[in-house]
Amino acid sequence: MKTIKGPAVFLAQFMSDEAPFDTFENACKWMADAGYKGVQVPTFDPRCIDLEKAAESKGYCDELQGKAKEAGVEITELSTHLQGQLVAVHPAYDKMFDSFAPEKVHNNPKARQEWAVNQLKMAAKASRNFGFKVHATFSGALVWPYMYPWPQRTPGIVDMAFKELADRWTPILNEFDENGVDVCYEIHPGEDLHDGVTFERFREATGNHKRVNMLYDPSHYVLQQLDYIANIDDYHELIKMFHVKDAEFNPTGKSGVYGGYQDWVDRPGRFRSLGDGQVDFSTIFSKLTQYDFDGWAVLEWECCMKHPEQGALEGAPFIQDHIIRVTEKAFDDFAGGKSDDETNKKILGLS
Template sequence: TFSGALLWPYMYPWPQRPSGLVEEGFAELARRWRPILDAFGEAGVDLCFEIHPGEDLHDGASFERFLDAVDHHPRAKILYDPSHMLLQQLDYLGFIDRYHERIGMFHVKDAEFRPNARSGVYGGYQDWVERPGRFRSLGDGQIDFKQIFSKLTQYGYDGWAVLEWECCLKDAGQGAAEGAHFIRRQLIDRATRAFDDFAGVEGSTSSNRRLLGLD
């Protein structure tokens, strides 16, 4: 789901925002979402907010503020989509390290960001083809999916890897066919044992002290 955008029109810090505006906005988000999160909790279902520009929950800082407002509700989770983070110039790999316990869904979508002398993150009201930040078909952008799949495997993510296609250049049919194959090549079967188990030995205090030259 999306969080809603009570505060998005005031995202840029100029003109100065009235004192308390941000706090009231997140308090209202909490009032609206808390009963929904409770209902999801009763049903045993997580509610995953897509961290997305245009929404009040658009980065880690805004998600943390929301978590504080809903008392860190256990059902408040994240739909992780690295494409939106690349276009904001966020560290999308570090995001996994920081928030992996809250990631409940994963949109596999590619993007690229190529700023120039005319426009950057905000895009200058240009169409998608002309914008420095563009969504691309899987494998055509700049997202490091090998590292993403590695980190998600490292932290025990066991949800879906959902292909989301959005590209201003490539046809959807071609993007879907290539994307499904692309995801299949990224999937990791987690190792069931350490690669160096063959060299493992049983240890004891006395043998360890001998190895250290202490006895």
């Protein structure tokens, strides 16, 4: 067994135009003081990284990693969640998702998709330059508006959507493969890869591409009432990244999984700061340890109530307390005796 690394934190939800999260160096220093050992970097935030430079220059990546280490943390992985979303966008969401891309490609879905694909390919090279073996992203979605089968879905529409999604992603996956990096899709509502069944459908559509892997985040499973513990048993060989995020689901007589179009604080399913929700992290960390997961435990802070700084300050010790330092010996070794083949034969009555 291996010991999970951490605690680390995803910087995406913290960066702002105000100190202490106005620059990469300031954010790293604050997170180090809060007890974090690593930071996961959103490549879509120019305050954190210049993705084009990172793709072109290992020296630039070394310099950025040096700044992180000088502040007291290390860069753990890169993320292209927003760019991945734009690889596949249903027209119903064009206007809302334009904000994920530069203004020069707004109102131009084809140009926006091309921009996103190029961003992913640069992220593959940047990950290699940092020496990373895994990368976090979203899949995007073409068929999400038809998630509920009413009106009845037309025959073949889901297969067509996943074939198109796979066709768009395969050149990107090949680029990651050339750079020796696994693509870890966060299984997430709003993505065509939103549960185990859709993840498997996508893998099959890509010809079981070896770079298709999973970012495990139990909070999204709580909100859709999926068994997040059994999910580890089912996919542990493909789980290569881990977001530590809490959630709760409290259905009422008025609202359930779909949330009634309510704001986050009023929905039955809500994201919460670590320890404030219902996720059984003790079992999760035990399961991942059992299956030799040795990646980073990364806080992704999202909460409908608590201030992010409080959530971050509470998150580091929470994760540290759940990381299992694996044992190098069996607990009952003290009671055992030495044995050899001859001794074992005598015990079994074979000699």
